[in-house]
Amino acid sequence: MNAESVRDFCLEQPHVTEDLPFGPETVVFRIGGKIFLLLSLDTEALSFNVKCDPERAEELRERHPGVVRPGFHMNKKHWNTVEPKEGTSDSILKEWILHSYDLVRNSLPKKSRELLP
Template identity: 60%
Template sequence: MNIEELRTYCLTKTGTEEDMPFGPDTLVFKVGGKIFLLTGLDRQPLSFNVKCDPERAIELRERHPHSVLPGYHMNKKHWNTVILNGELGKKQVEEMIDHSYTLVFNSLPQKIKEGL
């Protein structure tokens, strides 16, 4: 998955907006104004941060120690950094993005969810 495929996949999620609030080198995807994925545009290999259930985060880090790390510059209990170094398949990466989106979407107030 490259940056364009990542961007395209994120934008398929209902209510997703992209933004660059941290400067021109960091692309952020939000739902309901809350971040569910962010990526540095200058990183090689491509990597991104996604929200994750704490128990699942630990499990993924143990299963993929070279590709899933505690979230860089994030709350390490709730965020993972995913490195696209070829160890993870496209389906696994998409599942991590879906999980993050779902966690953030489900945390939104009902009124915001209904507006999306």
């Protein structure tokens, strides 16, 4: 995957919006106004932050050293920075993105989920 394919995949998910609240070098993807992915545009290599269940976050860091690390400029307990290396499959990256999307969507209050367009 590259930055454009990550963006496209995020925008394929229902009710996702994007914006640039931190400047032109970071695209933020939200569901119900809450961030589920931050995509860095100021690096040559792909790099993005995703929210993650704390136990799973630790497991992914251990299983994928050099690819998954504690979230840069984020709460290290709940966020991972993903920097895919050659050989990292698109399917696993999409799985991590969907986990983040689902985690944030499911954390929205019931009324907010019901109000999503």
